[in-house]
Amino acid sequence: MFLSLPVGGWLASLAVAGYTALTVRKIVKTEMIPAEPMGKPSPFSSLEVWFWSGIFLSSFILALTNPTALGTSARTCLPFLLAATVLGYMVGTGLPSNVKKVLHPIICCALSADLAALAFGYFSKSGTDAVLGDYLTKVPSNPGAGDILMGFLGSVIISFAFSMFKQRKLVKRHASEIFSSVIIATIFSLYSTAIIGRVIGLEPILTVSILPRCITVALALSIVSLFGGANTSLTAAVVVLTGLVGANFVQAVMDKLQLNDPIARGIATASSAHGLGTAALSAKEPEALPFCAIAYALTGIFGSLLCSVPAVRQSLLYIAG
Incomplete structure (x- = not known):
């Protein structure tokens, strides 16, 4: 029933x-x-890559040196994790076609955010799970396997935006x-x-x-x-x-x-x-x-x-x- x-x-x-x-x-x-028809996407310029790289590095260093400057832990991590996600997409779109079959730009988005969280957890001694818990579930707790997979959802939804804009x-x-x-x-x-x-x-x-x-x-x-x-x-x-x-x-x-x-x-x-x-x-x-x-x-x-x-x-x- x-x-x-x-x-x-x-x-x-x-x-x-x-x-x-x-x-x-x-x-x-x-x-x-x-x-x-959906044409081949234009490659990102060097200026765009350097711009987002600068955002990532500055927000990452600020979060490490002054974690209270941006408020709570989740807000501290969010800027550099979002920047890492964008950089992951840029890198993913520039990969050769045979590599994209394994490392699709959407997968690169999630992996780059995970690597950024891993680096921050290591250098800040806070642990990767706590960072990902803040980012994925918005609560300072250890994320489960489902939460990690949910990290791909945002990137998948963003991919729909390109189709809608076209x-x-x-x-x-x-x-x-x-x-x-x-x-x-x-x-x-x-x-x-x-x-x-x-x-x-x-x-x-x-x-x-x-x-x-x-x-x-x-x-x-x-x-x-x-x-x-x-x-x-x-x-x-x-x-x-x-x-x-x-x-x-x-x-x-x-x-x-x-x-x-x-x-x-x-x-x-x-x-x-x-x-x-x-x-x-x-x-x-x-x-x-x-x-x-x-x-x-x-x-x-x-x-x-x-x-x-x-x-x-x-x-x-x-x-x-």
Whole structure:
């Protein structure tokens, strides 16, 4: 009974987002235009590399010599860790093609931040785990294996930004379909989960824990923390389960529902199965990638904003019981 909620909820959210996009397209009567081809990225200049290297070295030395200058430990480490992440991307993009097959720029981002944390932990005698704990989990504790892997999430999300910027004209042209579909799908996802959880007799704490089932795990954990007392482990598990279901079945289900429009397919996938569904669809349907990426980001942003409103939180808690 419990597992039917995230699976059935994914299917319902998919249908709501997809059909909303189609309906709005019929109202505004926008025509689909081809996406611009993704050209080879331009290499970074020496000035850019030296600029970020200077930021990294200065913030690293300042953190070592005067750790209280920037406030708490997390704020002390954040400047040079962010600079190390940017430098990692710059280095990764400049590597030969055969090396990139192993050291992708996204992997270089996370590895460079880990190496910077390792160096700071060694020289400051604070330990690497404490630095990474501050950076990845925002609390001064030892990070687990999942926290280390979550370090890659920020770099992956940033990679979507390049695709969205490249297709900004396309996204602007279809803004009405994108925003209306995301807003309606997010509201539907939150309130339908609360209602169904109440109807099938779930414990209120379980219902609240799975409310953000269609939002990427990093933001879903922040959302459930607003409600207090939620089971974050259950939240992460349900979000991942929703993404896995979407990644495996989203194309077949959309074909059955006759959601053939690439805009509707992209928005429906990202609004119902977040990052995993986006990655699965974009690999086979690149024309849907810009809409997947923007809907993926907007779903998380709007869900977070919506749940930060006290009246909305209270209404969801009331419905959940």
